[in-house]
Amino acid sequence: MEKLVITGGTTLTGEVSIMGAKNSAIAILPATLLCKGICTLNNVPNIIDVNLSCQILEQLGSKITWVGPNSLTIDNTNIYNTHAPLDLTSKFRASYYLIGAMLSRCKEIEVGLPGGCNLGARPIDQHIKAFEALGATANCSQGKINVSTNKLIGSNIYMDVVSVGATINALLASVFAEGTTTIDNAAKEPHIVDVANFLNALGADIRGAGTDLIKVNGVQELRNSVTYSIVPDQIEAGTFMLAAIASKGDILIKNCIPEHLDPLTSKILEIGGNVEICADTIHVWCKNRVNKTVVKTLPYPGFPTDLQPQIGVVLSMANGTSIINESIWDSRFQYTAELNKMGANITAQGKSAIFEGVEKLYGAPVFATDLRAGAALVIAGIVAEGTTEIFNLKHIDRGYENIEKKFASLGAKIERVVEK
Ligand code: EPU
Numbered sequence: 001m002e003k004l005v006i007t008g009g010t011t012l013t014g015e016v017s018i019m020g021a022k023n024s025a026i027a028i029l030p031a032t033l034l035c036k037g038i039c040t041l042n043n044v045p046n047i048i049d050v051n052l053s054c055q056i057l058e059q060l061g062s063k064i065t066w067v068g069p070n071s072l073t074i075d076n077t078n079i080y081n082t083h084a085p086l087d088l089t090s091k092f093r094a095s096y097y098l099i100g101a102m103l104s105r106c107k108e109i110e111v112g113l114p115g116g117c118n119l120g121a122r123p124i125d126q127h128i129k130a131f132e133a134l135g136a137t138a139n140c141s142q143g144k145i146n147v148s149t150n151k152l153i154g155s156n157i158y159m160d161v162v163s164v165g166a167t168i169n170a171l172l173a174s175v176f177a178e179g180t181t182t183i184d185n186a187a188k189e190p191h192i193v194d195v196a197n198f199l200n201a202l203g204a205d206i207r208g209a210g211t212d213l214i215k216v217n218g219v220q221e222l223r224n225s226v227t228y229s230i231v232p233d234q235i236e237a238g239t240f241m242l243a244a245i246a247s248k249g250d251i252l253i254k255n256c257i258p259e260h261l262d263p264l265t266s267k268i269l270e271i272g273g274n275v276e277i278c279a280d281t282i283h284v285w286c287k288n289r290v291n292k293t294v295v296k297t298l299p300y301p302g303f304p305t306d307l308q309p310q311i312g313v314v315l316s317m318a319n320g321t322s323i324i325n326e327s328i329w330d331s332r333f334q335y336t337a338e339l340n341k342m343g344a345n346i347t348a349q350g351k352s353a354i355f356e357g358v359e360k361l362y363g364a365p366v367f368a369t370d371l372r373a374g375a376a377l378v379i380a381g382i383v384a385e386g387t388t389e390i391f392n393l394k395h396i397d398r399g400y401e402n403i404e405k406k407f408a409s410l411g412a413k414i415e416r417v418v419e420k
Helices: 022-034 048-060 093-106 125-133 164-174 190-201 234-246 258-271 305-316 334-341 371-383 393-397 403-409
Strands: 002-007 013-017 038-042 063-068 071-075 108-112 137-141 144-148 156-158 180-184 205-207 213-217 225-229 250-254 274-278 281-285 294-296 321-325 345-349 352-356 365-367 387-391 413-418
Touching: 002 371, 002 393, 013 403, 022 038, 022 048, 022 093, 022 164, 022 190, 022 234, 048 063, 048 093, 093 108, 093 125, 093 144, 093 164, 125 137, 125 156, 125 164, 164 180, 164 190, 164 213, 190 205, 190 225, 234 250, 234 258, 234 281, 234 305, 234 371, 258 274, 258 281, 258 305, 294 305, 305 321, 305 334, 305 345, 305 352, 305 371, 334 345, 334 365, 334 371, 365 371, 371 387, 371 393, 371 403, 371 413, 387 393, 403 413
Parallel strands: 013 250, 038 225, 156 180, 294 321, 365 387
Antiparallel strands: 002 387, 002 413, 038 071, 063 071, 108 144, 137 144, 180 213, 205 213, 250 281, 274 281, 321 352, 345 352
């Protein structure tokens, strides 16, 4: 078993470059199934969820070659298997994208019910609603989903909840659907736009991605090759922005899209931190203890739920009492119990938590309860007095490439240790 051991009390300074977006990459990888030739993807994060996606695609017939540390080619000329490996697909959430992509490619697919972080109930009713609207039949039983169709026909899909996954799946399934599909109340996250840009680069006709009404005019075929670069990961960038604030540090974050971080930038300025934007870099620094605030997570362009635990660390040490209301996930405050072990004073109840700001955190053994909780604990360990050990690294490695190397390059005393 591996653990991260952090000797805290560090002020982070320096430059860091942002990887390609996890939540784009794990959608664009299955989206390549719509191309009957070779796709070259650049800026691909080398993380567990991407490696899992590649392993699953290979079992369907894809030939994948890493041609650089963050570049790969996928040859999908010969897709022969419509049964995705249940053990792998149930390990993470994004396996549900195989459904939309394989419906378009082969008109049928069987996958295991998606896994992923335990953030409370994670239904997929809106995905199923979209597939059925397009003319597919779905059956869920014994931990598997079978979806098939004779023909996909364009339709008007209204999402009852704003869902990133269902919006992307509806896009994937509608590219070849006869006629026009509209997706109303669509999610607007940068990775929705990225998936649409990728599909359009292949010749799809998708308009309005990034707004709440997306229109897809069905096409008969796509190009046989494309080279595409995945957008920078706004959550990794936000994690470093908040690490700069929590450690009263000074970090230049390179290779990011600052507009994707507007809600976080506003919050940082509001609590007394400093942010300077220049082209694709964000400079963040802070000298003093930050002020209390209220945060409510919302779909993009609201404050991202995937940065909620990281800002929780900042607010646990703010001057005064802060409140976070989590509106996306039922169970995203598990990290607060771990932060309390480090001296924080947080009371979480249901989807709200009250943060009584303390002056200092203290090192302790803690467990990453999910991906972003893990990132938050890394920040907490870096600023805490004394030594922090973080266990359960499988969550962190699903979504952050070289997390300890990147923080170490900013001055953190952090190492990965194999526990005997
Ligand atoms: N929902 C439904 N029915 C559905 C789908 C979603 O009720 O059919 C609800 C969910 O229960 C939730 C809300 O709608 O309350 C939003 O869920 P969404 O579908 O947007 O989430 P997701 O696609 O499963 C993605 C990211 C998450 C991120 C959320 C919200 C991936 C693989 N995951 O999940 O990322 O928190 O969007 O932005 O893209 C992470 O990276 O740490 C992570 C958890």
